[in-house]
Amino acid sequence: MKRVQFSSPYLPYLFIAPQMAIIFVFFYWPSVQAIQSSFYLEDPFGFGSTFVGLSNYVDALGSAQYQSIARFTVVFTALVTFLSLGFGMLLAVKADAVLKGSSTYKTLLIWVYAIAPPVAGLMGMMFFDQHIGPLVKFAALFGWDMKVGLNYNDTAFAMIAVSVWKQIPYNFIFILSGLQSIPVSVREAAAIDCRSGVRRFWTMTLPLLAPTAFFLLIINMTYALFDTFGVIDVMVKDKAANNPITLVYKVYMDGFRGNDLGGSSAQSVILMIVVFVLTVFQFRFIERRVHYN
Amino acid sequence: MASIGIRDVSKIYNGGVTAVSAVNIDIADGEFIVLVGPSGCGKSTLLRMVAGLETISQGEVTIGGRTVNDIDPADRDIAMVFQNYALYPHMTVYENLAYGLKNRRTPKAEIEARVAEAARMLELQPYLERKPRALSGGQRQRVAMGRAIVRKPSAFLFDEPLSNLDAKLRVSMRGEIKRLQRRVGTTSIYVTHDQLEAMTLADRLVVLSGGRIEQIGRPLDVYHRPATTFVASFIGSPAMNLVNGEVHGSKLALGPALIDLGAAVPTQGAVTVGLRAEDLRLHDDGQGGLPFRIDYVEELGAQRLVHGMVGDQPLVAALSSEIPLPETASLSIAPSRLHFFDTASGRRIDWSAEAAGPVAAAVVSEVVA
Numbered sequence: 001m002k003r004v005q006f007s008s009p010y011l012p013y014l015f016i017a018p019q020m021a022i023i024f025v026f027f028y029w030p031s032v033q034a035i036q037s038s039f040y041l042e043d044p045f046g047f048g049s050t051f052v053g054l055s056n057y058v059d060a061l062g063s064a065q066y067q068s069i070a071r072f073t074v075v076f077t078a079l080v081t082f083l084s085l086g087f088g089m090l091l092a093v094k095a096d097a098v099l100k101g102s103s104t105y106k107t108l109l110i111w112v113y114a115i116a117p118p119v120a121g122l123m124g125m126m127f128f129d130q131h132i133g134p135l136v137k138f139a140a141l142f143g144w145d146m147k148v149g150l151n152y153n154d155t156a157f158a159m160i161a162v163s164v165w166k167q168i169p170y171n172f173i174f175i176l177s178g179l180q181s182i183p184v185s186v187r188e189a190a191a192i193d194c195r196s197g198v199r200r201f202w203t204m205t206l207p208l209l210a211p212t213a214f215f216l217l218i219i220n221m222t223y224a225l226f227d228t229f230g231v232i233d234v235m236v237k238d239k240a241a242n243n244p245i246t247l248v249y250k251v252y253m254d255g256f257r258g259n260d261l262g263g264s265s266a267q268s269v270i271l272m273i274v275v276f277v278l279t280v281f282q283f284r285f286i287e288r289r290v291h292y293n
Numbered sequence: 294m295a296s297i298g299i300r301d302v303s304k305i306y307n308g309g310v311t312a313v314s315a316v317n318i319d320i321a322d323g324e325f326i327v328l329v330g331p332s333g334c335g336k337s338t339l340l341r342m343v344a345g346l347e348t349i350s351q352g353e354v355t356i357g358g359r360t361v362n363d364i365d366p367a368d369r370d371i372a373m374v375f376q377n378y379a380l381y382p383h384m385t386v387y388e389n390l391a392y393g394l395k396n397r398r399t400p401k402a403e404i405e406a407r408v409a410e411a412a413r414m415l416e417l418q419p420y421l422e423r424k425p426r427a428l429s430g431g432q433r434q435r436v437a438m439g440r441a442i443v444r445k446p447s448a449f450l451f452d453e454p455l456s457n458l459d460a461k462l463r464v465s466m467r468g469e470i471k472r473l474q475r476r477v478g479t480t481s482i483y484v485t486h487d488q489l490e491a492m493t494l495a496d497r498l499v500v501l502s503g504g505r506i507e508q509i510g511r512p513l514d515v516y517h518r519p520a521t522t523f524v525a526s527f528i529g530s531p532a533m534n535l536v537n538g539e540v541h542g543s544k545l546a547l548g549p550a551l552i553d554l555g556a557a558v559p560t561q562g563a564v565t566v567g568l569r570a571e572d573l574r575l576h577d578d579g580q581g582g583l584p585f586r587i588d589y590v591e592e593l594g595a596q597r598l599v600h601g602m603v604g605d606q607p608l609v610a611a612l613s614s615e616i617p618l619p620e621t622a623s624l625s626i627a628p629s630r631l632h633f634f635d636t637a638s639g640r641r642i643d644w645s646a647e648a649a650g651p652v653a654a655a656v657v658s659e660v661v662a
Contacts, residue, residue, distance in 0.1 A: 193393035
């Protein structure tokens with residue numbers, strides 16, 4: 001391999017400087033600020049701050065409300081990740097098996113991804129609208145009086161459904177391309193070695209999809225934890241009341257609606273630690289089982 | 294173990310492209326059949342129809358007397374070896390070998406015994422715990438073979454299994470395949486575009502061209518009595534010389550020479566004449582014979598391939614390296630070694646040179662022009 005030598009030892013740093021500047025301004029600086037302000041009690045009107053040590057953390061972790069929101073976040077994240085991956089995989093496997101008009105079918109499924117996320121969120125919301133939502137009317141046929149925004153469980157259901165719905169095309173694209181990277185002859189060899197298509201999927205297809213699935217697992221968890229903010233915001237419209245919200249939304253509520261910047265910072269630091277631990281765990285223990293070709 | 298019947302089998306793709314048309318082959322139990330032809334001749338398609346990886350448009354395939362047209366590949370009791378090995382990359386060699394057996398609910402003890410036996414036969418024991426990516430090309434090929442052997446199927450299907458190996462390995466693997474097939478005695482269909490591989494492996498050859506069978510026969514029969522000009526030019530290296538000639542009674546006009554055949558050929562007028570390069574000899578005294586203008590020489594060591602022209606037609610002769618080449622040579626050939634083909638259809642015209650008496654150098658009675 002050819003070794004490239006820079007004329008000055010500072011030149012490479014200059015090249016990565018723009019990238020580092022962006023990361024610094026939008027990630028490191030706010031993170032440090034959050035960590036710093038999590039140890040202070042901020043005056044709501046910005047007249048000063050008092051150092052309070054870890055009491056913001058103690059308050060947050062000790063509060064029953066925080067704990068119940070944390071529990072919901074775990075359930076929400078698990079369900080959204082599992083369902084959007086599951087549906088994405090189901091659709092991709094089926095689309096991959098279609099012989100006639102497969103490109104049309106695939107294009108139609110991928111199209112959804114081309115819709116801008118806010119539009120998709122709004123469309124999803126309309127499905128659950130109290131007055132015109134077809135899903136509400138459909139649920140009524142089974143005697144389910146769905147009250148999104150009023151009933152805790154109904155709102156949770158709608159949140160999960162819309163979040164999953166928005167994420168399926170993304171997973172679909174990745175899984176489909178993962179499926180198509182499995183050599184045809186390997187699939188054919190498996191078809192000769194194993195009669196059951198379901199068994200072939202579990203023993204052949206899924207292990208070979210593992211790198212894609214692992215990547216999507218991380219992306220989907222991050223999505224469910226953070227990127228669903230918009231969906232939740234549209235659903236609860238700033239007034240959470242007794243509706244379900246996730247930890248990220250609670251950070252926003254406490255910080256920008258409750259003006260408790262210190263408490264909100266402490267919560268976001270906790271969230272940061274959770275994500276950090278989760279990622280380390282995933283790479284340490286799950287990636288080990290992943291076979292990269 | 295089973296016989297395989299291929300009856301009037303055709304493959305017609307959507308859009309009307311015919312890849313295989315009305316092919317009939319009867320394969321006896323334990324026979325090693327090689328399908329050979331240039332790329333695009335339909336040989337792989339035919340094999341894949343037997344395997345069940347392609348649907349059969351028309352006709353019928355039977356394995357062991359059972360029609361398998363609508364039976365899943367896994368239920369046809371066949372094993373296939375693919376060109377690019379198609380090993381399962383996430384499984385160890387042992388798991389690769391055991392996979393097909395496991396899915397058939399073979400008892401664990403038997404799986405172990407069979408894998409051990411195959412590993413011993415193929416000298417794979419040191420690699421059983423490795424993943425395919427940690428193996429060389431030849432080792433991967435042996436794992437692919439092993440995967441077929443452990444199943445003890447009715448038939449082995451080979452789809453150009455040696456194409457991805459380098460020349461030296463290909464020769465040794467060729468021997469290994471032949472030896473293994475002899476040992477386990479399983480009916481085999483082997484697809485290749487390499488005529489040498491076909492000649493050395495086959496009990497019987499099936500030469501295909503454009504989705505049709507050109508000839509079926511034992512390798513030497515096909516070599517010595519090619520049914521068409523296509524087979525003549527495809528089987529054998531260097532390819533058989535095909536030149537235009539004219540038959541008049543029992544005489545053959547070939548370029549400027551007139552050859553006395555000694556017996557009548559059942560055709561008259563224009564004809565395609567086939568001459569194997571190794572059947573051509575240098576005519577002793579330089580007088581008479583086929584006047585041969587030498588263009589260039591390929592030295593192969595044991596022999597040399599001499600390229601040149603007879604009249605205005607190119608010809609290759611395989612001559613001994615011992616004999617010095619004269620400036621202008623003249624060639625001779627035993628009349629019984631001549632092959633005649635119909636110029637229009639390319640079909641072989643059978644004739645008997647035995648009536649011409651003892652095999653001798655062709656008598657060239659006169660030189661025209």
